[in-house]
Amino acid sequence: MENISLNQTGDTEGMLLCFPHLQGSCPRTLRLSVIRVAMYVFMLTTILMTVCGNLLVIISISHFKQLYSPTNFIILSLAVVDCSLGCLVMPFSMIRSVDGCWYLGKHFCKVHSSLDMMLCSTSIMHLCLVSVDRYWAICQPLQYRTKVTTVRVTVYIVIIWLISFVFSFGIVLTDVNSMGLEMLTNPCAGSCILVSNKEWGIIASLVTFFIPGTIMICLYVKIFHVARKHARFMNDRLATVTCHELKNQGSEQRERRAAKTLAIVMGAFLLCWLPFFITTVIDPYINFLTPADIFDALVWFGYFNSTCNPVIYAFFYPHFQKAFKIIIAKAIGLKTTSNILLSS
Template sequence: MDDICLNQTGDMAAMLLCFPHLQDSCPRFVRLTIVRVVMYAFMVITILMTVCGNLLVIISITHFKQLHSPTNFILRSLAVVDCCLGCFVMPFSMVRSVEGCWYMGENFCKVHSSLDMMLCTTSILHLCLVSIDRYYAICDPLQYSTKVTVFKVISGTIIIWLFSFLFCFGVVFSGVNMVGLETFILMTYCEGSCALFFNKEWGIIAPTVSFYIPAAVMTCLYIKIFHVARKHAKVMSDRLATVTCSELKNQASEQRERKAAKTLAIVMGVFLLCWLPFFITTLIDPFVNFQTPFHIFDAVMWFAYFNSTCNPVIYAFFYPHFRKAFKIIIAKISGMRTNTHILVVE
């Protein structure tokens, strides 16, 4: 009877391993089928929204010459970053999140981790570059055309891409982030895992470079932009004093202030909501002996990914000229599908 129980237990354990034929395999997550289906559906929808939304931005800015401006070139580069994240990082992270297993091998795990870290850093730095562009456009409009040129914007985006690549791939492939953690990694390693650990030093350095410094710059600039926008609204209201009644002036001024406050609140609110939990967890985890549960770390990671889904909405859909471009592109695609359908029927 005991032998039968042992055999049943062994068979059950084998079914729940990432690689049942390996003794050092990681265990798989035990989830109800409906839970797995819902998770896959949600993540696939998020990935499709990320890729399609950012593709619309890329096509619009590339195709329509009216959208060729320094600001929009930053947005196009940002859309390329977020589209790459949706194509090359999020699908593999989805399988790992749902199944709890990494099936692509150790070498690709390093590439995936490096690419994930690089694209997230690049996306954040692009958002910081957008805030710098908006600062000059609103706070120093007379000098904007000389201070912000297409050449400077393209140079800035290239520097961001190169810096992010060298920094992130350098950290992961050099292994400096795991110095002092060799014993811990050997004790916890199993076949089918793909986790990026940071020691205490790099647990501070990496988040600071990738997030905290750009976030501080963005916060300061957007606060300054908000105050300047309010002053501009007040000045415009005063200039209209001779031609409009005071009530209309106040209403127009208040509307402009509310619009500026709303836009900046959405920009910073979504950015901080998506990224802050992830980088707080990354910063704290090395100091609590990596006790953060996988499910929590996974959840905050997908919150961070979701920022790439929101970027096209925040930085493009709010502008009427982008909405018109999107409508034209979608109409053309729909027309092509309709014509193809008619040809097939005929």
């Protein structure tokens, strides 16, 4: 989701231009070669980690039937979103970030900006849906199996994709977000920026971040409160449990561990995206004074959330950890079996 500052200069004399043969070309961003190389290395590494990590999640859930569950179908869809962001958005954003130029034309700029907003919004809404799923599993366990089914989860996922598509493409293609900013958004050749006026800066941020984020925080606070009560209750009964109760206790422990893992995912999401959305809301009220490089850095910090999710699963979620090991072992030619019990 991009929103680059308008704090640019119109003086191109003595500067390298994005399109030297065109009148009214944007100036290229001048950087030392070592800085350009460092930026490309960092961004390419982030893109590769995002794509490969989320592909591991996609392959794991698709390949191992033991991972088929409503929760994991949400995570599967989330991984598809994050992988798509790494393939379809981040490479083009990388070139624009380093050179300060958009070389692919006005129409593809619209498509890129729409996909950027759509995929980032969809990723955030998926994390919100995961928190709802965990709330039902931990706080309403008796109703969970009847209320949260694969069919219902699939419907919710489709709704999220549709809402994000209509909202994002609708905003970008109609330019409703830049109404009243015509004097500021007079683009030069090689520019591809997405700016929001005061109204739409608030509306878009509320819909795509602050409302889902608030829901997630409230639900996880409730989840941890219930999890602590369960933990105290089980400690009191530890000396008198039966074998059947031990089995139920292990199940509850796995549920709490999954909830904590997904809370870490939420924390990473807040850390990565909160600075960007705060700046998006504030920037129109300070006449877009935020430097372009600062805004660009915040965008990439937000992208980094899509890199973090599979890393968190690998280190904190035992089922995925075992599945990743099997897939990587097969990829490098080691003999293994996919019949290993992932739930052990």
